[in-house]
Amino acid sequence: MDSDTFRDPSAVKAAEATAPVTVVAHRGDPYRVRENTLRSIASAVERGADAVEVDVRLTKDGVPVLLHDDTLKRLWGHDRPLAALTYEQAGELTYGGIPTLREALLTAGEKRLMLDLPGGNEDSVRTIVRTVRECGAGERVYYCAGAVAMLQVRAADPAAEIALTWTSLAPPRPVLLDAVRPRWLNYRFGLVSRELTERLHRDGLLVSAWTADTPRTMRKLIRNGVDSITTNRVDTLAAVLRKAHP
Structure with missing residues (x-):
């Protein structure tokens, strides 16, 4: 949908009435499978995700891998900073559980990956973007984070x-x-309102919202006209959307 459509208020209303909401799986399917792993990505896709949001960081030797935190402590039980570990060392500590970005792209198949870049700096961002380009995945990837990244x-x-x-x-x-x-x-x-989405649509922007996990919140976001919802409960969102757009 092009930006000119969103600048026409009448076209916006028509588009909102017919356009599907993109279902984005937050770090995969984390309530069933450990987040930011290949099994979690695959589970999210099986349960109806249109895209999977994953977090990408670099190891000490510059390999882009999937991990939200800056250490292995919460997910893997080792209080070791990822930036101080080579890819081989990280693999040994997690029994091969931390996937590379390349592996994640392969697992996602035709589905899109939304790459969050926590702690990204100029060097890491360049490496991640270059990896996406080398994998020929530019059309299947989009990026999210704050202004600096x-x-x-x-x-x-x-x-x-x-x-x-x-x-x-x-x-x-x-x-x-x-x-x-x-x-x-x-x-x-919690910041999203109908007024906000209408204003952004008039400005030619799409609106995504994170992280909605209850049917009530999902239904409210759909009524407010969002274009994408990120959730930890992909199957719940898919069911809500089936009822909203039978």
Whole structure:
């Protein structure tokens, strides 16, 4: 859907009435399978995800892998910073459980990956973007994070699709939007209202919301006209959408 459509208020209403909501699995299917793993991605896809949001960081030797935290403690029981471990060392500590970005792209198949870049810096962002390019996955990947990381993504790939994570009701400044050129604004679900989505649609932007896990919240976001919902409960969201759009 092009941005000109969203600048026409009458077209916006028609589009909202017919456009499906993108189902984004938060770190895979984490209530069933350990987050940010290949099994979690596969489970999310099986349960109806259109896209899977994963977190990407670099090991000490520059391998992009899936991990949200900066250490292995919460998920893997080792209080060791990922940045201090080689890929081989991280694999030994997790019994091969931490996948590479390349493996994640292969597991997702035709589904899209939404790459969150926690702690991203210029070097790591360049490496991650280069890996996506080398895998020929530019059309299957989009990026989300705050302004600093997304500016670095834009510098590394002028054609990248970006979901700028925004945590305030105060709108991003036009100079930032001009520099990042996001397709999406990515909001915590509690900030999203009908007025917000209508304003952003008029500005030619799509709206994604995170992380909604109850049917009540999901239904409210759908009524408010969001284009994408990120959830830990993919099957619940898929069921809500089937009822909303039988």
